[in-house]
Amino acid sequence: MGVLVRSGRAWLCSAARGVFPCLWRGNYFGTGNERAEKNPATPMLRHLVYKIKSTGPITVAEYMKEVLTNPAKGYYVYRDMLGEKGDFITSPEISQIFGELLGIWFISEWMATGKSAAFQLVELGPGRGTLAGDILRVFSQLGSVLKNCDISIHLVEVSQKLSEIQAVTLTEEKVPLERNADSPVYMKGVSKTGIPVCWYRNLQDVPKGYSFYLAHEFFDVLPVHKFQKTPQGWREVLIDIDPQVSDKLRFVLAPCATPAEAFIHHDEKRDHVEVCPDAGVVIQELSQRIALTGGAALIADYGHDGTKTDTFRGFCGHKLHDVLIAPGMADLTADVDFSYLRRMAQGQVASLGPITQQTFLKNMGIDVRLKILADKSHEPSVRQQLLQGYDMLMNPKKMGERFHFFALLPHQRLCGGSHQTEARLSRPSVAPVAGFADLAWR
Numbered sequence: 001m002g003v004l005v006r007s008g009r010a011w012l013c014s015a016a017r018g019v020f021p022c023l024w025r026g027n028y029f030g031t032g033n034e035r036a037e038k039n040p041a042t043p044m045l046r047h048l049v050y051k052i053k054s055t056g057p058i059t060v061a062e063y064m065k066e067v068l069t070n071p072a073k074g075y076y077v078y079r080d081m082l083g084e085k086g087d088f089i090t091s092p093e094i095s096q097i098f099g100e101l102l103g104i105w106f107i108s109e110w111m112a113t114g115k116s117a118a119f120q121l122v123e124l125g126p127g128r129g130t131l132a133g134d135i136l137r138v139f140s141q142l143g144s145v146l147k148n149c150d151i152s153i154h155l156v157e158v159s160q161k162l163s164e165i166q167a168v169t170l171t172e173e174k175v176p177l178e179r180n181a182d183s184p185v186y187m188k189g190v191s192k193t194g195i196p197v198c199w200y201r202n203l204q205d206v207p208k209g210y211s212f213y214l215a216h217e218f219f220d221v222l223p224v225h226k227f228q229k230t231p232q233g234w235r236e237v238l239i240d241i242d243p244q245v246s247d248k249l250r251f252v253l254a255p256c257a258t259p260a261e262a263f264i265h266h267d268e269k270r271d272h273v274e275v276c277p278d279a280g281v282v283i284q285e286l287s288q289r290i291a292l293t294g295g296a297a298l299i300a301d302y303g304h305d306g307t308k309t310d311t312f313r314g315f316c317g318h319k320l321h322d323v324l325i326a327p328g329m330a331d332l333t334a335d336v337d338f339s340y341l342r343r344m345a346q347g348q349v350a351s352l353g354p355i356t357q358q359t360f361l362k363n364m365g366i367d368v369r370l371k372i373l374a375d376k377s378h379e380p381s382v383r384q385q386l387l388q389g390y391d392m393l394m395n396p397k398k399m400g401e402r403f404h405f406f407a408l409l410p411h412q413r414l415c416g417g418s419h420q421t422e423a424r425l426s427r428p429s430v431a432p433v434a435g436f437a438d439l440a441w442r
Ligand code: SAH
Pocket: 068, 069, 076, 082, 090, 091, 092, 093, 124, 125, 126, 127, 128, 131, 156, 157, 158, 159, 162, 201, 215, 216, 217, 218, 221, 222
């Protein structure tokens, strides 16, 4: 961990970062639920109305999947929704320090687990590539530490538009991109620092080598099923056409049990729950891979530990947006249930967290990093931007307490092979995992 301090260089990244006020998606009280005035008959709405008329009401999960990732009309497929001109902002877009500290986390885990000769960094849902870019800058600056380590970057991205933006962020035009839409590796390039970068649509297609996995604000976009407890038992919330108003959608309850009910935990106490089977599939894949080849997964998102009920919401133009209005024009999201992720790891790996973003970044040394950057910058506007970014990431009333960090690690990493899968903090006798324990700066 001392490495960041020892490097005396100010690695100020020139890229302009978040301008405030922008809305981050963990927020759902701040601006009130602004219902869109109009309900434009978007191509997605027409598609869904046709589908529901043909086969009946659809689950919320099917709705989210269609609206967000339908290959022809999905919200994520053809637009850049991030940043000031988009619909919401994320931590890496706010401050370069965020990605730098995550880069340090991966290096720290790589060092703690024996400095393997090679590793893959696999990012799920990389957005504009800003986070990966900041991590790669840290890898490059710490080249003396990582020297001779064979690193490759693997990006799992369904969005054509965002994959193009990622390529611009990460690669240099000098080395042309290789494209093959029909291959599981649909694009290949080389980063500005000479590291190979590959793009996939599915995690399953990423080679199974020693890897560090990263998912920042990825799990919250995966489709959730919603259930309401009724006197007759659990009933799934479905989406139907409003019989009073043409081209308007509404929520209804399924008249009888639906198959997805199997995902509800047998001793569930809440009366309304959201479950995300796709998140379970990703966690199982990550757990199997980590148990088999080592490495780690770092997951950061807004969420709860199995306590919240109705969190399904939409964002458009930095405002909360009615989820059933103008589908395809707004982002849809639901809080991540970390207790479900932990359960889906099924004891194959150990988990740490969730702990708040404020605690994680503090433990990673955000204050030291901020001071270094602020001291080295001579422009008042840059200093102000750094301080504003810090406040946005760390303030408990902003992103500091709404966002959480959660990690999956091989059992041996935490306690020499015992199955303490639900440890919230690593035991003091084993090498601490950066961020999840208060590390002493050397
Ligand atoms: N991690 C980025 C972007 C978060 S937005 C950041 O923090 O800035 C969610 C990202 O996940 C986008 O890149 C989106 O295109 C991608 N995505 C959404 N659904 C996906 C899926 N099913 N598989 C892979 N990527 C997906």
